[in-house]
Amino acid sequence: MPQALQSIDLLELLVELAVIWVVVYVAYRFLRGTRGAGVLKGFAVLLGLFVLLQLIGLGTERFARLNYLVDSFVGLVTIMLVVIFQPELRQAAIRLGQAPFIRRSARDVPTGLQAIADAVDLLARGQFGAIIAIERSVRLGGLVEVGQLLDARLSASLLQSIFWPNSPLHDLGVVIRGDRIVAAGVQFPLAEEGTVPSGLGSRHRAAIGLSAETDAIVVVVSEETGTVSLAVEGRLERPVPPANLIDRIMHHLGAGEPTTAKSRGDEE
Numbered sequence: 001m002p003q004a005l006q007s008i009d010l011l012e013l014l015v016e017l018a019v020i021w022v023v024v025y026v027a028y029r030f031l032r033g034t035r036g037a038g039v040l041k042g043f044a045v046l047l048g049l050f051v052l053l054q055l056i057g058l059g060t061e062r063f064a065r066l067n068y069l070v071d072s073f074v075g076l077v078t079i080m081l082v083v084i085f086q087p088e089l090r091q092a093a094i095r096l097g098q099a100p101f102i103r104r105s106a107r108d109v110p111t112g113l114q115a116i117a118d119a120v121d122l123l124a125r126g127q128f129g130a131i132i133a134i135e136r137s138v139r140l141g142g143l144v145e146v147g148q149l150l151d152a153r154l155s156a157s158l159l160q161s162i163f164w165p166n167s168p169l170h171d172l173g174v175v176i177r178g179d180r181i182v183a184a185g186v187q188f189p190l191a192e193e194g195t196v197p198s199g200l201g202s203r204h205r206a207a208i209g210l211s212a213e214t215d216a217i218v219v220v221v222s223e224e225t226g227t228v229s230l231a232v233e234g235r236l237e238r239p240v241p242p243a244n245l246i247d248r249i250m251h252h253l254g255a256g257e258p259t260t261a262k263s264r265g266d267e268e
Contacts, residue, residue, distance in 0.1 A: 046077065112154035112179045113246045119159035120221060120228055121242040129223030130163040131173040131203045133188065134249065138214040140175050140186075147172065147186035154179045163221075173206065173218075189213055197236070207231035217252055219245070 116132060123130045133140065148169060152158060154176060162184050163170045169185040176182065190202070191209035200222075207218040212234030220229045228245060229238035232252045240248050 112176065113249060115154050115156045116159065116176070116219065116249075117242060117245045118156035119163075120219060120245055122156070122160055123163055123221045124226040124228050124242050127223060127226040128163050128165060128221065129170070129203055130159075130219070130221040131188070131207055132159070132219040133173055133175050133186075133207075133210055134217040134219070135175055135177045135182070136215045136217065136253075138216065140182075140210075140214065140216065143186050143188065143210075144175050144183040147175070147183040149183050150181050151183075152181045154181050173210075188218075191234070195234075200236075204229065204231070204236060208234055208236055211235075217249055219249075 116134070120130065120132070122128075158181060159174065161167065162174060162181075172184070173186045173188050174181060174184045175186050188206035188210040190205045191212060196205045196208055201224070203220050203222070207220045207229070208231050210216055211218050211231040215233075218231040220231065221227075222229070227239045228242055229236055230240050230245075230248055230252070231237075237248065
């Protein structure tokens with residue numbers, strides 16, 4: 001048995017392996033279903049091989065040339081991981097910013113949720129496709145710049161006119177910031193193929209793609225069925241009854257349920 005193995009503290013080794021397992025497991029749970037999951041599996045194999053080499057004495061003065069190659073390779077892999085997982089790291093930072101202890105309060109929620117709900121209700125009943133992004137802490141300035149700037153007061157009638165069939169802007173998205181419609185005709189980033197359930201079109205793919213890259217809450221109305229969906233953190237929630245839309249948005253904002261949404265649901 002190599003001398004390096006004889007000097008190993010068993011408790012220390014178990015603690016280190018447990019910490020590594022927890023980190024890998026949490027990372028896998030976060031990346032499961034994304035393009036980074038396969039990369040993580042390969043990295044786990046490399047990490048296991050590196051640990052094994054350390055146990056047989058690679059970190060000592062022996063195997064100096066191999067030790068140099070391994071150190072250089074680890075540095076290269078670190079840079080590669082930052083590049084490969086850039087979207088996932090950005091999403092992790094966004095989720096950290098949404099932790100309960102630093103989440104927005106109820107006073108910070110958009111004031112035009114009722115207008116959005118009213119517009120979505122009519123659009124859903126008419127089966128008029130729509131995609132509406134409610135901006136939060138991550139500004140969508142880069143996307144807005146290539147759309148049609150409006151900076152108009154949010155109202156149900158304006159949203160309905162934007163997504164009315166044959167409108168020049170009805171095929172793309174609308175960005176809402178507070179109680180203002182910032183822009184219409186905005187192209188949202190599309191989610192990767194295979195991440196959207198079969199039977200759903202480009203609007204749902206764009207909603208999932210935008211919500212995966214930012215903290216925006218995206219409302220989608222299907223043109224084929226009139227079904228309303230919500231995309232949050234790269235996941236699609238459907239169907240969402242129009243009467244419950246405000247409650248669901250407020251839930252994802254972490255601000256509780258507004259009395260206006262309750263009374264509206266009671267009336268219906």
